[in-house]
Amino acid sequence: MLRIAVPNKGSLSETAAEMLFEAGYTGRRDPRALSASDPRNDVEFFYLRPRDIATYVGSGALDVGITGRDLLLDSRSEASEIASLDFGDSTFRFAAPAGAFTALTDLEGKRVATSYPGLVGDFLTAHGVTSKLVSLDGAVESAVKLGVADAVADVVSTGSTLRAQGLEIFGPVILESSAVLISTRGDLPGIATLQRRLQGVLVARQFVLVDYDVPKTLLEAATAVTPGLESPTVSPLHDPDWVAVRAMVPRTETNHVMDELYELGARAILVSSIHAARI
Numbered sequence: 001m002l003r004i005a006v007p008n009k010g011s012l013s014e015t016a017a018e019m020l021f022e023a024g025y026t027g028r029r030d031p032r033a034l035s036a037s038d039p040r041n042d043v044e045f046f047y048l049r050p051r052d053i054a055t056y057v058g059s060g061a062l063d064v065g066i067t068g069r070d071l072l073l074d075s076r077s078e079a080s081e082i083a084s085l086d087f088g089d090s091t092f093r094f095a096a097p098a099g100a101f102t103a104l105t106d107l108e109g110k111r112v113a114t115s116y117p118g119l120v121g122d123f124l125t126a127h128g129v130t131s132k133l134v135s136l137d138g139a140v141e142s143a144v145k146l147g148v149a150d151a152v153a154d155v156v157s158t159g160s161t162l163r164a165q166g167l168e169i170f171g172p173v174i175l176e177s178s179a180v181l182i183s184t185r186g187d188l189p190g191i192a193t194l195q196r197r198l199q200g201v202l203v204a205r206q207f208v209l210v211d212y213d214v215p216k217t218l219l220e221a222a223t224a225v226t227p228g229l230e231s232p233t234v235s236p237l238h239d240p241d242w243v244a245v246r247a248m249v250p251r252t253e254t255n256h257v258m259d260e261l262y263e264l265g266a267r268a269i270l271v272s273s274i275h276a277a278r279i
């Protein structure tokens, strides 16, 4: 039975649970349960703090887990990233009061507050900068105003928390993070199935199916707009001068593609959602 670590709280938990559900796993019924078995799929889920997941997976206690790339690196666990899951995106940045610092080297000898001391410490070391790390549990942006640090290093999503505290980002990007699948045993057969299923969910979320009819004379121009993943399906219609085309299109491009096809001369342009996929 494959033992899977899933975030129980925080930014990653809801989407992780949704993706597993869409991938056909049962998950927990009781939102406070710490584990749940899914015998039909031969897996058992363990609901853990995202920050702890790399430790459990790295030690080999659990086979595979979903966590953030930043949390994985911060833990210095033995586990490695086997796939990116395209959610929980964030950027890890340095920030300080406007004008206080401009370059990374300005942090030499300064106090930097963070709740990711492993990640930030490794980054500073790799760049030959020695700072004093002030390790905090959260609400790191308050550290400068309250006088315990000169700068902070934290997750930035919209940037509104930084702005509200009068801080501005500076220096290089520490890390581009997203939710990832991690393991020390990427060769376990159950992991390949889990990975394929999650990738199927990503495809179903990221793409739509577009069907349209187009005069044969415009087929090449139309399929250039909808090349699909490999190649679009082209089927005959009763009218010998027209064909029907079906192709996958990135969801974000749907309306641009529909406009372009219509302007070209395609008609009966229909868009449908993909429920599940194996690519």
Ligand SMILES: Nc1ncnc2c1ncn2[C@@H]1O[C@H](COP(=O)(O)OP(=O)(O)OP(=O)(O)O)[C@@H](O)[C@H]1O
Binding pocket: 009, 010, 011, 012, 050, 051, 067, 068, 069, 070, 071, 088, 089, 090, 138, 155, 156, 157, 158, 177, 178, 179
């Ligand atoms: N706006 C965000 N705030 C915090 N973490 C985010 C955000 N967007 C994505 N993430 C990612 O979520 C993970 C952190 O999740 P975690 O549950 O530890 O913290 P959290 O969402 O801040 O929850 P809490 O602070 O309530 O414990 C990291 O991988 C981080 O990059």
Ligand SMILES: O=P(O)(O)OC[C@H]1O[C@H](OP(=O)(O)OP(=O)(O)O)[C@H](O)[C@@H]1O
Binding pocket: 137, 138, 139, 140, 141, 154, 155, 156, 157, 158, 159, 160, 161, 162
């Ligand atoms: O750029 P933003 O969209 O403002 O988001 C980033 C902020 O959100 C998170 O804080 P969270 O609410 O999790 O509180 P915490 O600092 O106590 O973890 C993160 O630690 C940043 O502070």
Ligand SMILES: [Mg+2]
Binding pocket: 138
């Ligand atoms: Mg937080």
